[in-house]
Amino acid sequence: MAERRVFLSLGSNLGNRSAYLEAACRELAAHPKIRLLRRSSLYETEPVGYRDQGWFLNQVVEVATTLAPLELLHVLQGIENRLGRKRLIRWGPRVIDLDVLLFGDLVLKTPELIIPHPRMYERSFVLVPLQEIAPDLIHPDGRTTREHAEELQEKGEGGEIRLCRG
């Protein structure tokens, strides 16, 4: 399969959150069919969806991969499982969450995998770090990350987000 540019969302709100994000990036980079190209800064973000939990640390990374979309999803799920993720509450606390945001210009709707990620345009914890590393990226709807991020900001929705320094 041809190599595609892919954007992933990483999140953690349990334990040593930055260590979990670091460990996930290490595992991604170690995979023979994944090249880790860029990593956004880390962001402290208000929990969205299920509110009664601690703030998250979120990051977006860009990779290049020759894996097929579903193969990549399974690699991400393997990393989540190895790092000890338990699925208890929908949108609830987790040591690590890895989501596929964009996969080249692909649009996909299957029971197991939807691309672009179905909730990414409602989430500041996705759009703000994505804007940091790929502001001019054209999404499958023809709009740029910057346009999507500005629209969400104008609505005043998407959750609070703060850049982590150092």
Ligand SMILES: Nc1ncnc2c1ncn2[C@@H]1O[C@H](COP(=O)(O)OP(=O)(O)OP(=O)(O)O)[C@@H](O)[C@H]1O
């Ligand atoms: N783009 C995608 N990235 C990751 N998982 C996806 C995607 N599209 C569909 N899924 C499906 O969503 C299921 C639930 O994923 P997960 O447990 O990570 O959800 P969540 O992180 O709690 O919520 P959300 O999907 O809102 O981020 C996965 O088993 C997967 O099959």
Ligand SMILES: Nc1nc2c(c(=O)[nH]1)N=C(CO)CN2
């Ligand atoms: N701030 C924040 N909120 C969330 C997050 C996340 O990564 N960050 N992930 C969720 C399920 O994917 C639900 N809510």
